[in-house]
Amino acid sequence: MEKEFTEGDAFVAAYSEYFGVVYKEALKYSGNHHIAEEIAQDAFFTAYIQCGSESKQQIKTWMLMFARYRAMNYIRDHKREVPLAEITMSEDRYPNSLIDDSSEDQVVALLKEKCFRELGIDIFQELYQKNARWYKAVTLVYYADMPQKEVAKRMGITLNALEGILKRARKWMIKRYKDQYDRLHDI
Structure with missing residues (x-):
């Protein structure tokens, strides 16, 4: 053909x-x-x-x-x-802090956040083992955000006694975990 x-x-x-x-x-x-x-x-x-x-x-x-x-x-x-060309970013949906940061900075921030969370868990676990009353007072005042008057009433102690417990617990946490906290903060 x-x-x-x-x-x-x-x-x-x-x-x-x-x-x-x-x-x-x-x-x-x-x-x-x-x-x-x-x-x-x-x-x-x-x-x-x-x-x-x-x-x-x-x-x-x-x-x-x-x-x-x-x-x-x-x-x-x-x-x-x-x-x-049709895709537009709204500043409400994408804050400048996310747009301007490089991927590496975002990963570092996520890892830092994870380390702080793990440190907090370690602090609370050891605080509970150290003194259950300290743990209860710190948890109710700082974590549950209850007024100190109400926490004192719930624990059956005076407001001055609660303030003393919180002061001793803070002092112990600072002494025990200050170096770890500072290292994480400096990353």
Whole structure:
């Protein structure tokens, strides 16, 4: 069989004659000039590679179908994409502290927060083992944020006695954990 489409000037003539029709078909279904151009070029390239013995009319029909389905597939595959130019950051949703920090700074901040949380857990566990009354007073006043008067009443002690317990507990925590806290704070 002869290669009517790909031999000599036949391809150039077909390209000149059909490019506009194939492009319009792709544009009709894709709605995007750039995509339609790519699809039309791809249709001719694929036709040149795969077709050779078909007539020009068969090639035209095939390229029109190719353009239509390629455009519909493009739309299906890219319908959820949002162009970068359309994405805007609202300062309410993304505070400047998160936008300006590098990824490394964010990781360091997260690790630091994790270490402080673990230190707090260690302090409370050891405080409970050291003195259960101190633990109860510190937990109710500083963690549960209860008024000291109410905590004193609940524990069955005077307000002065509660203040003494809190002072001794703070003094013990500072003596025991000040170095660890300072090291974490300096990171």
